[in-house]
Amino acid sequence: MTRIVVVDNHGQFTHLERRALRDVGVDAELIDNDTPPAEIDADGIVLSGGPDMDRIGRCREYLELDVPILGICLGMQIMAAELGGSVTGGEYGGYADVDVEIDDETDPLVGSLAPTTRVWASHADEVETLPEGFVRTASSDVCATEAISNVEDDRYGVQWHPEVAHTEEGEAVFENFLAICESP
Template identity: 75%
Template sequence: MTKILVVDNHGQFTHLEHRALRDMGIETELIDNDTPPEDIDADGLVLSGGPSMDDIGNCAEYLDLDIPVLGICLGMQVMAHVLDGEIGEGEYGGYADVTVDITNEDDPLVGSLAPETRVWASHADEVKQVPSGFERTATSDVCGIEAMSDSDRDLYGVQWHPEVAHTEEGEEVFENFQSVCE
């Protein structure tokens, strides 16, 4: 059975990420972001959203564990920040229902959602430039980088929240990530 841990970055929807995976029959548990990397035994990690880049614990070190990682909102921004991308304030601001255009139909995480999907996302902060080795895999009219992937290293990020009911194909994102982890 695939084991995917959810790293708690203290976001308001973190428990929903954990529940979504559990409800899919995935072995999962919620761990705090200060868990030592050497204590992690999993087939994949979800870096949850959260309120602040100042409270990301050991998330940077988790990217070196050689297991697939899915960053959601702040989790995606952590990847960009740590791996030479750029993050910044979004022009749109808070939460909104957004139509996202999938720009790479072959992407293992979001390609199956093509050509577009409706999502619930916060754009207070967002990735402004993808890190080396990544490609932008989704965009919208309010955010230039709604998703990014480095399939060689199995590192993936989405600006939106696949775990909330307002995101139409959120479970499919988690299913696709499960497939990457297997």
């Protein structure tokens, strides 16, 4: 069975990420973001959402591990900022339903959601510039960068929360990430 760890960045929905992965048949474990990277034995990593960049523990070190990584909300922002992109405050800060346009229908993480999907997202902070090797794979009227991918390095991120019921195709995001983790 595929094993994926969810890194707890102190977000309010982190336990739902673990549950969503278990619901699609994954051996999922929740770990603290101060867990030493050498102790992580997994086929994939989810960097959870959370309140701010000041409490990200060892997430930078996890990005160096040779397994696929999915960043959710703050997790995507950590990935962007730590790999050379930038994050800025968003114009719309609260949680809301958002219609997201899939910009890359071939993307292994979000391409199957094309042409649009309805998601639940917070836009207090947003990815402003992408790190080298990444492409934008989804956007909205609220946020220019709703999802990113670096397929070569198996690094993916979504601004929204696929683990909550308000996100229409959230389970598909986790199924697609599982397929990425299981691909040779």
